[in-house]
Each structure stands twice: as structure tokens, then as C-alpha cells.
Amino acid sequence: MNDTPKASLLFVYNADAGLFNTMADIGHKIFSPGTYQCDLCMLTHGYFSERTEWRKFIEGLGIEALFLHRDEFRQQYPSLEVSLPAVFLQKDGTTRLCINAHALHECEDLDDLKQQITQACKDAPETS
Secondary structure (H helix, E strand, C coil), rough: CCCCCEEEEEEECCCCCCCCHHHHHHHHHHHHHHCCCHHHHHHCCCCCCHHHHHHHHHHHHEEEEECCCCHHHHHCCCCCCCCCEEEEEEEECCEEEEEEEHHHCCCCCCCHHHHHHHHHHHCCCCCC
16 A cells, blocks of 8 residues: 555646636637736647647646636635746645746746646655
């Protein structure tokens, strides 16, 4: 039996959930990408779907990945007041910020993001 605590990465988008919000986000990304507020989404998704390269990267991390929209995150974690988007490491009953909004904004492309994530979760145990 494995007694290693389970860890997960929590990705939080700076966008709200729901069909209307998704449609508005698509329009915003197409017509005014320079003012779109979610750098995480810009890197990981095209206009209509998740990038295949991103999905393969997440699947190969060896750690559970959870995804929340801004409104879902605020509801589930009201005491965590951070700028979004953000990536958190959840381990041993704690939720620790790993990649803040500024670091995500500085990522030039998906490869930069993948490198940041790999560095941020390097000490997380693999899930079984």
C-alpha cells in the first residue's frame, strides 16, 4: 500500500464557467486578443478547444490535474485571494500557489508554460 500523500495541480482560469461566458470568451479571443484577461487559456486553448499538445502534457505529468473557472474557484476557496489565472499545488491538505498570474503572463508560448509547471511540481509525488 502506498502511504505517499496524493498531490494534485489545480489550474484556475481567469474566466467564469457557463455557455454564455464561453461564447463571450471566444469572441474576445478572436476580436481583441490583446485585452483578453486569461493568459492560461490563451496558452492552453485555441478558439474552440483545448490544444492537443497541452492535453498530452497534462496526461504525462504523473499527477492529477484539476481545472476550475474563476467563479468556481472563488466559491470553493473563498479564503484564497490571489490574482488569476494561477496554478496551485495541493498536497498534504494544503493548497499552495505555484505559478502566479504575473508568471503566466510572462510565458511567451506553451513551451514556457510547460517548463514553469514542470519546475513548480518537481517535488510532487507521482500518483498511482
